Amino acid sequence: MKPLQSYNSEEIEALELALKNEYNEYKSKNLKLDMSRGKPSTKQLDISIDMLHILENNKDYFDENGTDCRNYGLLDGIPEAKRFFAELLDISPEEIIIGGNSSLNMMYDTIARAMTHGVLGSEKPWFKYDKIKFLCPSPGYDRHFGICAHFNIEMITIDMLEDGPDMDKIEKLVSEDETIKGIWCVPKYSNPEGKTYSDEVVRRFANLKPKATDFRIFWDNAYAWHHLSDKHDEILNIFDECRKAGTENMVFEYASTSKVTFPGAGVALLAASVPNVSFIKKQLIVQTIGPDKLNQLRHVKYFKDANGLYEHMKKHGEILKPKFNCVLQTLKNELDGYEVAEWNSPRGGYFVSLNTMDGCAKRTLRLLKEAGVVMTSAGATFPYGVDKRDRNIRIAPTFPPLEELETAMKLFCICVKLASCEKILSNL
Amino acid sequence: MKPLQSYNSEEIEALELALKNEYNEYKSKNLKLDMSRGKPSTKQLDISIDMLHILENNKDYFDENGTDCRNYGLLDGIPEAKRFFAELLDISPEEIIIGGNSSLNMMYDTIARAMTHGVLGSEKPWFKYDKIKFLCPSPGYDRHFGICAHFNIEMITIDMLEDGPDMDKIEKLVSEDETIKGIWCVPKYSNPEGKTYSDEVVRRFANLKPKATDFRIFWDNAYAWHHLSDKHDEILNIFDECRKAGTENMVFEYASTSKVTFPGAGVALLAASVPNVSFIKKQLIVQTIGPDKLNQLRHVKYFKDANGLYEHMKKHGEILKPKFNCVLQTLKNELDGYEVAEWNSPRGGYFVSLNTMDGCAKRTLRLLKEAGVVMTSAGATFPYGVDKRDRNIRIAPTFPPLEELETAMKLFCICVKLASCEKILSNL
Numbered sequence: 001m002k003p004l005q006s007y008n009s010e011e012i013e014a015l016e017l018a019l020k021n022e023y024n025e026y027k028s029k030n031l032k033l034d035m036s037r038g039k040p041s042t043k044q045l046d047i048s049i050d051m052l053h054i055l056e057n058n059k060d061y062f063d064e065n066g067t068d069c070r071n072y073g074l075l076d077g078i079p080e081a082k083r084f085f086a087e088l089l090d091i092s093p094e095e096i097i098i099g100g101n102s103s104l105n106m107m108y109d110t111i112a113r114a115m116t117h118g119v120l121g122s123e124k125p126w127f128k129y130d131k132i133k134f135l136c137p138s139p140g141y142d143r144h145f146g147i148c149a150h151f152n153i154e155m156i157t158i159d160m161l162e163d164g165p166d167m168d169k170i171e172k173l174v175s176e177d178e179t180i181k182g183i184w185c186v187p188k189y190s191n192p193e194g195k196t197y198s199d200e201v202v203r204r205f206a207n208l209k210p211k212a213t214d215f216r217i218f219w220d221n222a223y224a225w226h227h228l229s230d231k232h233d234e235i236l237n238i239f240d241e242c243r244k245a246g247t248e249n250m251v252f253e254y255a256s257t258s259k260v261t262f263p264g265a266g267v268a269l270l271a272a273s274v275p276n277v278s279f280i281k282k283q284l285i286v287q288t289i290g291p292d293k294l295n296q297l298r299h300v301k302y303f304k305d306a307n308g309l310y311e312h313m314k315k316h317g318e319i320l321k322p323k324f325n326c327v328l329q330t331l332k333n334e335l336d337g338y339e340v341a342e343w344n345s346p347r348g349g350y351f352v353s354l355n356t357m358d359g360c361a362k363r364t365l366r367l368l369k370e371a372g373v374v375m376t377s378a379g380a381t382f383p384y385g386v387d388k389r390d391r392n393i394r395i396a397p398t399f400p401p402l403e404e405l406e407t408a409m410k411l412f413c414i415c416v417k418l419a420s421c422e423k424i425l426s427n428l
Numbered sequence: 429m430k431p432l433q434s435y436n437s438e439e440i441e442a443l444e445l446a447l448k449n450e451y452n453e454y455k456s457k458n459l460k461l462d463m464s465r466g467k468p469s470t471k472q473l474d475i476s477i478d479m480l481h482i483l484e485n486n487k488d489y490f491d492e493n494g495t496d497c498r499n500y501g502l503l504d505g506i507p508e509a510k511r512f513f514a515e516l517l518d519i520s521p522e523e524i525i526i527g528g529n530s531s532l533n534m535m536y537d538t539i540a541r542a543m544t545h546g547v548l549g550s551e552k553p554w555f556k557y558d559k560i561k562f563l564c565p566s567p568g569y570d571r572h573f574g575i576c577a578h579f580n581i582e583m584i585t586i587d588m589l590e591d592g593p594d595m596d597k598i599e600k601l602v603s604e605d606e607t608i609k610g611i612w613c614v615p616k617y618s619n620p621e622g623k624t625y626s627d628e629v630v631r632r633f634a635n636l637k638p639k640a641t642d643f644r645i646f647w648d649n650a651y652a653w654h655h656l657s658d659k660h661d662e663i664l665n666i667f668d669e670c671r672k673a674g675t676e677n678m679v680f681e682y683a684s685t686s687k688v689t690f691p692g693a694g695v696a697l698l699a700a701s702v703p704n705v706s707f708i709k710k711q712l713i714v715q716t717i718g719p720d721k722l723n724q725l726r727h728v729k730y731f732k733d734a735n736g737l738y739e740h741m742k743k744h745g746e747i748l749k750p751k752f753n754c755v756l757q758t759l760k761n762e763l764d765g766y767e768v769a770e771w772n773s774p775r776g777g778y779f780v781s782l783n784t785m786d787g788c789a790k791r792t793l794r795l796l797k798e799a800g801v802v803m804t805s806a807g808a809t810f811p812y813g814v815d816k817r818d819r820n821i822r823i824a825p826t827f828p829p830l831e832e833l834e835t836a837m838k839l840f841c842i843c844v845k846l847a848s849c850e851k852i853l854s855n856l
Contacts, residue, residue, distance in 0.1 A: 037500065045489075045498045052722070053484045061473075061480075070473045070690040072465065100528045105716040112540050116555065116579065127544065127555055143714075150714040151544065262498040265722040286571075286578040288533040292720065294480070294693040 001337025004420055009428055016421040019414055023371065026411045031372030033408050038191070038350035039399040040259055040316075047315045048261040051302040061294065069293035075285055076277075077269075081296035085269050087306040088225070089255065090237050095271050097280060100291045103256040103268035107218060108147050110252055110270070113283050114181070114214075115151055120249060120279040122214040126151075126181060135173060135183035137165035139353060139381035139392045141191040144184040144220070148383070155383035156180070160193060164201030174210040182216045188235045189223035192353040192381055192394035194346020196233035206241030208250065219253040225313045226259060227348040228321045239271070248273035257299060259316075259350065260309060267291075267299050323397040326406050327352050334413030340420040343395075352395040353381075356416055359390045363419040364412075371415070373408045429765025432848055437856055444849040447842055451799065454839045459800035461836050466619070466778035467827040468687055468744075475743045476689040479730040489722065497721035503713055504705075505697075509724035513697050515734040516653070517683065518665050523699050525708060528719045531684040531696035535646060536575050538680055538698070541711050542609070542642075543579055548677060548707040550642035554579075554609060563601060563611035565593035567781060567809030567820045569619040572612040572648070576811070583811035584608070588621060592629030602638040610644045616663045617651035620781040620809055620822035622774020624661035634669030636678065647681040653741045654687060655776040656749045667699075676701035685727060687744070687778065688737060695719075695727050751825040754833050755780050762841030768848040771823075780823040781809075784844055787818045791847040792840075799843070801836045 007015065055061065061069050063078040076082070077098025086093040099106045113119075115127045126132050133154040136145060140160075148155050156173065159166045165185070174180050185205070187197045197205075205217055219238055227233075242248045251273075257266035272280070303309045328345055331354070335341050343354040356364055361378040368375060376394040379385040395412070397405055435443065483489065489497045491506040504510070505526025514521040527534045541547075543555045554560050561582040564573060568588075576583050584601065587594045593613070602608050613633070615625045625633075633645055647666055655661075670676045677700075684696035700708070731737045756773055759782070763769050771782040784792055789806040796803060804822040807813040823840070825833055 039500055042496060042499075045496065053481070056481045056484060068470060068473065070692055071470075072467055072686075072691040074692075101720045102716045102718075108715045112544065115544050116540065146714050150711070258500075262722065263500040264498055264502075264718065265720045283578070286574050287536045288530045290530075290692065292529045292693045292723070294690065295720070295723075 003337070003339035004417075004424060005339065007424070009425065012421050012424055016418065016425070019418045019421065023367065023411070023414050023418060026407075026414065027371040029372075031407065031411070033373045033400055033404055035373060035375050035396050035400060035408060037376070037399075038259075038396045040263060041319065041399050041401070043319050044316055044398070045262060047312065048302070051261055051298050054298050054301045055294065061297065063293070063297065067293075069297050072289050074293055075288070075290045076281060077291065078293050078296050078300075080300045081267065084300050084303065084305065085255070085271070088309060089221070089253065089271055091239050091271055094274050095239070095277060097270045097272075097277055097284070098291055098296060099268040099270065101256075101258070101264065101266050101268060101295070103220070103222065103254040103258070104143055106268050106270050107144070107220065107254055109287070110218075110280075111147055111151060111153075111182075113280070117283060119214050119216060120276050129179055131179060133177065133180045135170055135180060136383045137183070137185065137190075138383060139192050139387075139394070140184060141186055141220070142376070142380040142385075144218070145383050153181075157383050158183075160190065160195065162195070163198035164195065167201055167204045171204065171208060174208055174212070174215060176211060178211040180210065181212055181214060182218055184218050184220065186220050186222055187238070188221060188233060189226060189346055189349025191222065191349065192351040192392075193344050194349045194351060194353065195344070196235055199236050202236040202238055203241050206238055206245045206247055208247070210250070215250060217251045219251050221253055221255045223259070223349040224255055225309060226316070226350070227313065228317050228324055229347070231347055233347050239273075249276055252276070260313065261299065261302075265295060267296055320398060322402060323405055324352065326402060327395055327397045327409055330406065330409035330413060334410065335416060338417060338420070341416055350396060350398055352397065354393045354395060355391045356393065357391065357420050357423055360416070360419040360423050361387060361390045361393050363422065364393065364415045367415040367418055368412055371411055373411060375412075431765070431767035432845075432852060433767065435852070437853065440849050440853055444846065444853070447846045447849065451795065451839070451842050451846060454835075454842065455799040457800075459835065459839070461801045461828055461832055463801060463803050463824050463828060463836060465804070465827075466687075466824045468691060469747065469827050469829070471747050472744055472826070473690060475740065476730070479689055479726050482726050482729045483722065489725065491721070491725065495721075497725050500717050502721055503716070503718045504709060505719065506721050506724050506728075508728045509695065512728050512731065512733065513683070513699070516737060517649070517681065517699055519667050519699055522702050523667070523705060525698045525700075525705055525712070526719055526724060527696040527698060529684075529686070529692065529694050529696060529723070531648070531650065531682040531686070532571055534696050534698050535572070535648065535682055537715070538646075538708075539575055539579060539581075539610075541708070545711060547642050547644060548704050557607055559607060561605065561608045563598055563608060564811045565611070565613065566811060567620050567815075567822070568612060569614055569648070570804070570808040570813075572646070573811050581609075585811050586611075588618065588623065590623070591626035592623065595629055595632045599632065599636060602636055602640070602643060604639060606639040608638065609640055609642060610646055612646050612648065614648050614650055615666070616649060616661060617654060617774055617777025619650065619777065620779040620820075621772050622777045622779060622781065623772070624663055627664050630664040630666055631669050634666055634673045634675055636675070638678070643678060645679045647679050649681055649683045651687070651777040652683055653737060654744065654778070655741065656745050656752055657775070659775055661775050667701075677704055680704070688741065689727065689730075693723060695724055748826060750830060751833055752780065754830060755823055755825045755837055758834065758837035758841060762838065763844060766845060766848070769844055778824060778826055780825065782821045782823060783819045784821065785819065785848050785851055788844070788847040788851050789815060789818045789821050791850065792821065792843045795843040795846055796840055799839055801839060803840075
C-alpha cells in the first residue's frame with residue numbers, strides 16, 4: 001500500500017470507484033447503528049446487577065452513624081460513601097461532596113453558582129463581567145463546551161500535545177488575563193484521545209499563577225479507574241501537588257460511577273479543598289436537602305472499598321479490550337500505508353480518536369451516516385463545534401456488540417478512504 | 429378557665445410560678461427531641477419498603493419503549509413515569525419533566541436558570557434587572573424564601589387569609605410592577621397552616637394579568653395526596669383554569685414522592701405547559717444527561733397507577749392522624765379558654781400552625797429548646813426570617829413516636845402559657 005497522496009489521478013479514480021462499490025454494498029445492508037456516545041454496553045451493565053439487590057439482604061437502611069438513608073438529611077453524602085471515594089481519589093473525606101447520579105450536573109451546577117455568586121475568592125459573581133473565558137484543551141468533551149456556550153463563556157482552544165494540553169500557552173494566558181476563570185481537563189484517558197497527563201503537566205497545573213483570584217481547574221476525572229487491561233496509565237494526584245504549591249483551592253475534581261455501575265443510576269461527586277467544600281455547602285443547602293442516600297449505600301455495600309471497585313473494573317476491561325482491539329486492528333488493516341489518517345491506541349477510557357486528512361472528517365461522517373452508522377458529529381470535540389482542520393473523529397466502540405462494531409469499522413474505513421480520494425481529486 | 433388577659437397581677441404571678449414548677453419538672457427529664465422539620469417517621473418509611481425490592485422480581489430493567497433504564501438517556505423521564513404523574517395531577521404526560529429526588533432542587537434550578545437565561549417570554553435574564561421581586565404568601569415554607577434570599581430576590585409578604593393568600597393584594601401588585609416575577613404557593617394543605625386554596629382563589633390565580641410577561645406562579649403541590657383521613661380537601665386543577673383563561677404558560681407546578689415513598693430517594697417532577705416544557709428541556713440538556721430512571725421504574729412498578737398511590741397514602745394517613753389528634757387534643761386541653769393562642773385543624777399536610785399572642789413565639793420556642801425540644805425557629809415561616817408580630821409557630825408532629833409527641837406537646841403548652849404570662853406581666 002502506498003500513500004494516497006502519491007497516487008496519480010487515474011489510480012485515485014480507480015480506487016474511488018472500487019471504494020464506492022464496496023460502500024454501496026454496505027449501504028444496501030440497511031445498517032442502523034448509533035455510535036455517537038460513550039455508552040457502556042448491556043453486558044457491562046449486567047456486571048453490576050447484584051448491586052441493585054444488595055439492600056434486600058440487609059434489612060437496615062442506616063448509615064454507619066445510624067442515619068436513616070431513606071429519610072431527609074445529609075446534604076453532602078453518607079460518611080462511608082465519602083470515605084469510599086476519598087480512598088479512590090486519595091484525598092480526605094472532608095474534601096468530598098457526594099451528588100446525585102451525574103457529575104456533569106455537578107459541573108454545570110458549579111458553573112451556574114459561579115455565574116450568580118462566584119466561587120471562593122471571587123471579587124464578584126461571574127455574570128458581572130462583560131465577558132469571562134475558559135480554556136478548552138481540544139479535542140475535548142463536547143458537553144464541557146456546551147456548558148460554556150450555555151453561559152456565554154468565551155472558549156479559547158488549547159492544543160492537546162502528547163502528554164497533555166499545551167502548558168506553555170496555558171501558563172501565559174492565565175497569568176495575563178483575569179477574565180480567564182477556568183479550564184476543562186479530562187486528565188486521565190482524555191476524551192476523546194485517551195491521553196493521560198504526564199507528571200510534569202500535572203505539576204505545571206498545580207503551579208499555575210493565574211491573574212484571576214477565582215480561577216478554577218475543572219479536573220473531570222471521568223475515567224480514573226477505566227483501564228482496558230493491567231497495563232494502565234498512572235497520574236499524579238493533583239491535590240498533592242497543589243498542597244506543595246499552596247494552590248489547593250484552585251481545583252474542582254469530579255468523578256462518578258456512571259461507567260462503573262450504571263450510567264443512569266450511579267453516584268457522582270465533587271472533590272475540592274476544605275475551604276472550597278465549606279463555601280459550596282453553604283450554597284448547596286439552599287439548592288437541595290440532599291442526594292439519594294440509598295443509592296450511596298448500595299454502592300458502598302456492593303464495593304466495600306477501593307479494591308472492590310478496582311476488581312470490578314477489570315470485568316469492564318475484559319469486555320472493552322476486544323472492542324478496542326477490533327477498532328484498532330480494523331484501522332490498521334484497512335488504512336495502514338495510505339497515510340490518510342492517524343489515531344491513538346489508548347490504555348483506558350471510552351474512545352479512539354482519529355484524525356483524517358484536513359477537510360475530510362465531515363465528509364467521512366456524512367458518508368457513514370448515509371449508510372446507517374452514526375458517530376459523534378464532526379467538530380463536536382472542539383469549542384463551538386468547529387474543528388478548523390475538519391479532521392477529528394471520535395470513535396466510541398463501547399456500546400455495539402463486537403460483530404456490529406466490526407462491520408461498522410470496516411465501513412468507516414471505506415468512508416475515510418472515499419472522503420480522502422474525493423479530497424485529493426478536488427485538489428488536483 | 430378564663431382569658432389570661434383578664435387575670436390580675438397576683439393571679440398571673442401565681443400561675444407563672446406554678447407553670448415554672450411544671451416546666452422545671454419537664455426540664456429535669458433531659459428530653460432530646462427534634463421537631464424542626466416535616467419529616468416522615470420510621471413507621472411511614474417502612475410502608476414503602478417493598479418498593480426497594482420491586483426490581484428484583486422482574487429481571488428486566490427496560491421501560492415500556494425498551495430503553496434500558498440502567499444506561500444513559502431520557503432527559504425528562506421514562507414514559508410510564510410521566511403517564512403515572514400525569515394521571516395523578518390530571519394533566520398530560522407531555523406537560524411533565526421528571527427530575528431527581530428533590531422538587532426543591534427543581535424549584536431552585538428553575539429560578540437559577542431564570543436568573544441567567546430567563547423563562548419563556550422573558551425579555552432578558554432576571555439578573556439583568558437591578559432588582560426583581562417575588563410575592564410570598566406567609567406564613568409559608570422557609571426553603572422557598574431561602575431560594576429568594578440566595579438570589580437576592582426581594583420578597584413581598586402577602587397575608588394568608590382563610591381560603592388562600594390575599595388575592596386583592598396579589599392582583600393589584602402583579603398588574604402594576606413588572607419586576608414582580610413570581611409567587612410561591614403551596615396550594616393544598618399549605619405549609620404551615622394546612623389551608624387549601626378555594627376554587628375562587630385558584631380561578632383568580634389563573635386569571636392574573638401580570639405586567640411582567642415572564643411572571644410565574646410556583647405551584648408547589650407538595651401535599652397533593654397527603655390527606656389525614658377520608659375527609660379530605662379538594663382543589664381545582666389550576667391548569668384547567670389557566671387553559672380557560674389562556675394563561676397556561678404562567679404556572680410551574682411541582683410535586684414529588686418524598687413524603688409518599690422515601691424523602692431521600694423519591695421522584696420529583698415539574699409540570700408546565702408544553703411550550704414551557706420545550707423551553708426548559710433545551711436548557712436541561714446542557715445540565716444533565718437525565719435523572720435516575722431505575723428509581724422511576726421502581727415507583728411505577730410499585731404503584732402501578734394513581735389508585736395505587738391513593739391507597740398507599742391511606743396508610744400514611746392512618747399513622748399520622750393519631751399524631752395530629754394528639755397535638756390538637758393537647759392544645760385544646762391545655763390552652764383552651766386562656767385565649768393565648770390560635771391554631772388550625774388541617775385535614776392533610778405535615779403541620780399544625782399556631783399563633784401565640786403577639787411577641788411570644790420566640791420566647792416560647794426558646795423555653796422549649798432549653799428543655800430539650802427543638803421546633804422550627806420562630807420567624808422561619810416568613811420572608812427574611814422575620815415574623816413582625818412574633819407569633820407564628822410551626823408544629824411538625826410527624827416524626828416523633830406518639831408517646832414522645834404527647835410529652836413534647838404538654839411541655840410546649842406550658843411554654844406557651846409561660847411566655848404569655850411573662851408578656852402580660854411585662855406590659856402591666
